[in-house]
Amino acid sequence: xxxxxxxxxxxxxxxxxxxxxxxxxxxxxxxxxxxxxxxxxxxxxxxxxxxxxxxxxxxxxxxxxxxxxxxxxxxxxxxxxxxxxxxxxxxxxxxxxxxxxxxxxxxxxxxxxxxxxxxxxxxxxxxxxxxxxxxxxxxxxxxxxxxxxxxxxxxxxxxxxxxxxxxxxxxxxxxxxxxxxxxxxxxxxxxxxxxxxxxxxxxxxxxxxxxxxxxxxxxxxxxxxxxxxxxxxxxxxxxxxxxxxxxxxxxxxxxxxxxxxxxxxxxxxxxxxxxxxxxxxxxxxxxxxxxxxxxxxxxxxxxxxxxxxxxxxxxxxxxxxxxxxxxxxxxxxxxxxxxx
Amino acid sequence: xxxxxxxxxxxxxxxxxxxxxxxxxxxxxxxxxxxxxxxxxxxxxxxxxxxxxxxxxxxxxxxxxxxxxxxxxxxxxxxxxxxxxxxxxxxxxxxxxxxxxxxxxxxxxxxxxxxxxxxxxxxxxxxxxxxxxxxxxxxxxxxxxxxxxxxxxxxxxxxxxxxxxxxxxxxxxxxxxxxxxxxxxxxxxxxxxxxxxxxxxxxxxxxxxxxxxxxxxxxxxxxxxxxxxxxxxxxxxxxxxxxxxxxxxxxxxxxxxxxxxxxxxxxxxxxxxxxxxxxxxxxxxxxxxxxxxxxxxxxxxxxxxxxxxxxxxxxxxxxxxxxxxxxxxxxxxxxxxxxx
Numbered sequence: 001x002x003x004x005x006x007x008x009x010x011x012x013x014x015x016x017x018x019x020x021x022x023x024x025x026x027x028x029x030x031x032x033x034x035x036x037x038x039x040x041x042x043x044x045x046x047x048x049x050x051x052x053x054x055x056x057x058x059x060x061x062x063x064x065x066x067x068x069x070x071x072x073x074x075x076x077x078x079x080x081x082x083x084x085x086x087x088x089x090x091x092x093x094x095x096x097x098x099x100x101x102x103x104x105x106x107x108x109x110x111x112x113x114x115x116x117x118x119x120x121x122x123x124x125x126x127x128x129x130x131x132x133x134x135x136x137x138x139x140x141x142x143x144x145x146x147x148x149x150x151x152x153x154x155x156x157x158x159x160x161x162x163x164x165x166x167x168x169x170x171x172x173x174x175x176x177x178x179x180x181x182x183x184x185x186x187x188x189x190x191x192x193x194x195x196x197x198x199x200x201x202x203x204x205x206x207x208x209x210x211x212x213x214x215x216x217x218x219x220x221x222x223x224x225x226x227x228x229x230x231x232x233x234x235x236x237x238x239x240x241x242x243x244x245x246x247x248x249x250x251x252x253x254x255x256x257x258x259x260x261x262x263x264x265x266x267x268x269x270x271x272x273x274x275x276x277x278x279x280x281x282x283x284x285x286x287x288x289x290x291x292x293x294x295x296x297x298x299x300x301x302x303x304x305x306x307x308x309x310x311x312x313x314x315x316x317x318x319x320x321x322x323x324x325x326x327x328x329x330x331x332x333x334x335x336x337x338x339x340x
Numbered sequence: 341x342x343x344x345x346x347x348x349x350x351x352x353x354x355x356x357x358x359x360x361x362x363x364x365x366x367x368x369x370x371x372x373x374x375x376x377x378x379x380x381x382x383x384x385x386x387x388x389x390x391x392x393x394x395x396x397x398x399x400x401x402x403x404x405x406x407x408x409x410x411x412x413x414x415x416x417x418x419x420x421x422x423x424x425x426x427x428x429x430x431x432x433x434x435x436x437x438x439x440x441x442x443x444x445x446x447x448x449x450x451x452x453x454x455x456x457x458x459x460x461x462x463x464x465x466x467x468x469x470x471x472x473x474x475x476x477x478x479x480x481x482x483x484x485x486x487x488x489x490x491x492x493x494x495x496x497x498x499x500x501x502x503x504x505x506x507x508x509x510x511x512x513x514x515x516x517x518x519x520x521x522x523x524x525x526x527x528x529x530x531x532x533x534x535x536x537x538x539x540x541x542x543x544x545x546x547x548x549x550x551x552x553x554x555x556x557x558x559x560x561x562x563x564x565x566x567x568x569x570x571x572x573x574x575x576x577x578x579x580x581x582x583x584x585x586x587x588x589x590x591x592x593x594x595x596x597x598x599x600x601x602x603x604x605x606x607x608x609x610x611x612x613x614x615x616x617x618x619x620x621x622x623x624x625x626x627x628x629x630x631x632x633x634x635x636x637x638x639x640x641x642x643x644x645x646x647x648x649x650x651x652x653x654x655x656x657x658x659x660x661x662x663x664x665x666x667x668x669x670x671x672x673x674x675x676x677x678x679x680x
Contacts, residue, residue, distance in 0.1 A: 059607050224602055243606050259599025262564055266583050266614040267399050274606040 005030050006310055007069035007099035014055050017321055022055060023070060023098075023314055031103035038086045038109065040076035040094070040102050043339035045310070046124050047072070047317045047331040048158070049247040060276050069097035075112065075124050076102075077336075086111075091120070093128060098313055100335060118295075120340050121304040125158050125330030126295065127288045129277060133244060134162035135287035136280040138170065141242035141273050142218040146171030149212045151231055154222030154247060155196065156183035158330035162291075163220045163244075164193050165300050172218070175211055177204060177227055179323045186328055191301055200323060204230035215239065215268075223248045225258055232264050241265075243274040247321065303329030310335045345370050346650055347409035347439035354395050357661055362395060363410060363438075363654055371443035378426045378449065380416035380434075380442055383679035385650070386464050387412070387657045387671040388498070389587040400616050409437035415452065415464050416442075417676075426451075431460070433468060438653055440675060458635075460680050461644040465498050465670030466635065467628045469617055473584060474502035475627035476620045478510065481582035481613050482558040486511030489552045491571055494562030494587060495536065496523035498670035502631075503560045503584075504533050505640050512558070515551055517544060517567055519663045526668055531641055540663060544570035555579065555608075563588045565598055572604050581605075583614040587661065643669030650675045 005028050014022040033039050053059045054071055064071050074096035078086045083106030086092070094109030096102040112123050125131060137159070144150050150167035154160040155176025164174045164187065176187040176196045184196035197207050204227055208216065215236025221228055224246035232241070249258075265272060294300040305327045307316040313333045319325035347368050354362040373379050393399045394411055404411050414436035418426045423446030426432070434449030436442040452463050465471060477499070484490050490507035494500040495516025504514045504527065516527040516536045524536035537547045544567055548556065555576025561568055564586035572581070589598075605612060634640040645667045647656040653673045659665035 053607075060609075221602075228602075229599065243602060246602055246606060249603060259569065259601045261599045262561075262568075262583060262586055262612070262614070263589065265612065266586060267393075267616070269614050269616050269619055271614070272602070272605065272612040274602070274609050274611070276607070276609050279609055 003030070003100065005099060005101045007097060008310070008313055010055055010064050010066055010068060010070050012066060013057070013063075014052065017318070019314060019318055025311060025314070028069070028099070030101060033080060033082050033103050036083050036106045037103045038078045038083055038092070038106055039080040040074065040092060040096060040104055040109070041079050042074050042076045042096060042100055042102065042310075042335040043091070044075040044121055044124055044306075045072050045096075045098055045313060045333040045335050046074065046129070047313065047320060047333060048129070049245055049320050051317065052321070060278060069099045069102070072096060072098050073124065073129060074102070075120060075339075081106070093123065098310070100310060119304070121306055121330075121332055121334075122302050124332060125304060126162070126291055126300075126302050130158035130330050131162055131291045132280070132284045132287045133277045134159045134166055135291065136275065136277065136283050137220055137242040137244050138163050138166045138218075140280065140283065141275050142167070142220055142240055144170050144172045144218045148172045148217035149175070149215070149236070150218045150220070151175045151177065151208065151212075151216045152220040152222070153177040153199075153227050153231065154245065155187055155193070156328045157222060159244060160220065160222050161187070161191060161303065161329055162300065165191055165294075167218070167220075168192055168194075169294060169299055175208070175216075177223075177231070180326065182326065183328055199227050199230075205233050208234040218242065220244060221246075224260065225249060229258070229261050232261055235264050235268050235270050237268050239268060239270045241270060241272040243272055305329050305331045307331070307333050308337065309333070343370070343440065345439060345441045347437060348650070348653055350395055350404050350406055350408065350410050352406060353397070353403075354392065357658070359654060359658055365651060365654070368409070368439070370441060373420060373422050373443050376423050376446045377443045378418045378423055378432070378446055379420040380414065380432060380436060380444055380449070381419050382414050382416045382436060382440055382442065382650075382675040383431075384415040384461055384464055384646075385412050385436075385438055385653060385673040385675050386414065386469070387653065387660060387673060388469070389585055389660050391657065392661070400618060409439045409442070412436060412438050413464065413469060414442070415460060415679075421446075433463065438650070440650060459644070461646055461670075461672055461674075462642050464672060465644065466502070466631055466640075466642050470498035470670050471502055471631045472620070472624045472627045473617045474499045474506055475631065476615065476617065476623050477560055477582040477584050478503050478506045478558075480620065480623065481615050482507070482560055482580055484510050484512045484558045488512045488557035489515070489555070489576070490558045490560070491515045491517065491548065491552075491556045492560040492562070493517040493567050493571065494585065495527055495533070496668045497562060499584060500560065500562050501527070501531060501643065501669055502640070505531055505634075507558070507560075508532055508534075509634060509639055515548070515556075517563075517571070520666065522666065523668055539567050539570075545573050548574040558582065560584060561586075564600070565589060569598070569601050572601055575604050575608050575610050577608050579608060579610045581610060581612040583612055645669050645671045646674050647672070648674050648677065
């Protein structure tokens with residue numbers, strides 16, 4: 001096999017938001033294929049805020065070792081198989097790496113079913129991590145009820161944009177918080193959010209008080225920091241906070257990040273619950289079924305933000321942490337130019 | 341009635357910890373007794389960290405108006421009654437004020453049953469707010485299980501000292517955090533805590549990591565701030581935080597207080613739940629029955645920290661917010677020198 005295997009190697013742990021020093025694009029030998037493994041040509045690489053945590057140290061899983069290709073969710077095509085479960089040509093999803101090719105254990109990848117005309121890129125978010133996370137966060141953790149006020153931060157992101165739509169389908173009034181007027185217009189005009197707040201140009205705390213004078217019943221937290229505290233200051237009695245992400249804090253290496261103000265949580269008898277999709281894998285079947293149904297009914301819209309070329313993965317990744325960057329929906333890199 | 345009615349009047353809202361400017365001892369006319377009211381001679385006044393919040397502004401109830409005697413929990417003796425439900429001489433508990441006498445609605449006070457030889461002072465904490473708060477926080481909110489690691493901050497306080505003992509009775513391993521070596525010795529030697537950490541002289545985060553290498557399962561939070569974050573850094577997967585108080589933050593008027601670090605809550609899938617006893621009044625019956633039984637069996641020890649004289653209430657109150665102050669257990673003022 002004469003193809004190059006380019007890979008973004010984690011050469012040191014990131015300091016603050018200096019990802020340029022942490023990740024280097026290198027040309028590596030093609031992976032050796034072990035027993036019960038499949039050699040996968042990466043079609044799409046998923047870029048997610050959580051990747052930063054995996055680089056930095058142990059989280060809910062061990063840290064990515066320094067010196068190996070960075071880990072990431074991938075969609076790929078099997079080019080060689082040492083497992084009876086997979087044939088060359090199978091399209092799979094799994095936990096791979098930021099590389100042209102990777103060798104993955106057959107037990108750790110899943111065949112992607114026929115998407116019925118939907119671009120393959122949609123599979124990664126809607127029927128993968130982002131869709132499952134949004135579904136569990138709204139239904140299991142947030143437990144939103146019809147008529148309630150539902151607020152989501154990071155609302156234009158892959159998880160946030162789905163969370164708001166799912167809450168809307170449950171009958172909630174939905175307010176999204178995002179980092180630009182363009183994103184806000186997308187949320188209200190395209191996705192059906194009731195309101196959107198541009199945290200770069202509006203006072204989130206005051207605007208929420210105007211929009212939700214009786215308080216916020218469910219807050220889907222993706223960002224933390226000042227935005228998180230602005231929402232917490234507006235919580236209703238007995239509100240629930242589904243703690244899904246803290247993207248504003250992942251790069252804060254200089255001492256402790258600003259925490260969440262607990263006084264409103266105490267005085268309003270609220271609950272904050274952190275969750276990780278890994279603990280809810282048994283819910284993915286229901287999530288995928290519902291999301292597929294809503295997609296077919298036109299109740300859920302889906303946006304994939306695709307960057308072409310593995311060599312551009314680093315620049316795309318960095319925008320995940322830039323306030324006001326223009327990306328919307330699920331961020332992905334098309335590694336194989338021929339992927340649909 | 342020739343007696344003086346002295347009262348601590350809230351003359352302005354407190355700024356920071358300047359309670360001297362906020363509360364003034366004044367001599368007022370005896371209260372006029374309205375329909376269905378009882379005139380109560382205060383025997384004991386309860387001093388609690390939450391009082392500070394009531395002075396400062398609206399909380400879970402309206403703020404104490406400026407210009408009236410400061411509100412507080414009292415035990416008192418009925419001296420005159422405009423209600424058929426009460427006779428002069430009845431001993432009652434209720435929501436009164438920092439004063440020698442107060443006129444209270446008959447519907448808002450409760451007769452204190454015979455204490456079976458226990459000093460009356462015990463009624464206020466064990467069978468009142470402190471006992472109920474500790475019971476609900478450990479059983480309903482913390483949901484501690486046998487063999488779990490239970491940590492409580494403000495452990496030498498009225499609520500904390502009972503919470504630790506209740507958790508111990510549930511079969512947990514109990515670690516208390518308090519502000520002096522003397523308090524820590526009291527927790528382990530007298531109350532049966534497994535360990536105690538003196539946050540003034542020990543590194544709470546490191547000490548907890550040594551004592552609980554597998555992490556803290558339930559954290560009963562009374563203080564917030566640096567101590568709260570030190571415990572949160574040691575939480576086990578799926579841990580529960582019963583958010584009862586934030587005494588380190590009540591006097592922080594200079595900008596937002598340090599919040600609780602949410603990253604461990606997210607990565608360990610923990611739950612933080614604020615609670616207010618007012619929402620759990622239906623649980624007070626069970627709490628009192630259990631606490632009474634445990635007291636009789638010698639499984640719960642109770643300490644009342646009694647200051648003599650209404651004129652000394654302000655100085656005693658201030659020590660509630662002083663790190664390393666010597667008080668332990670429920671703080672009360674004996675307003676009537678003849679009270680037992």
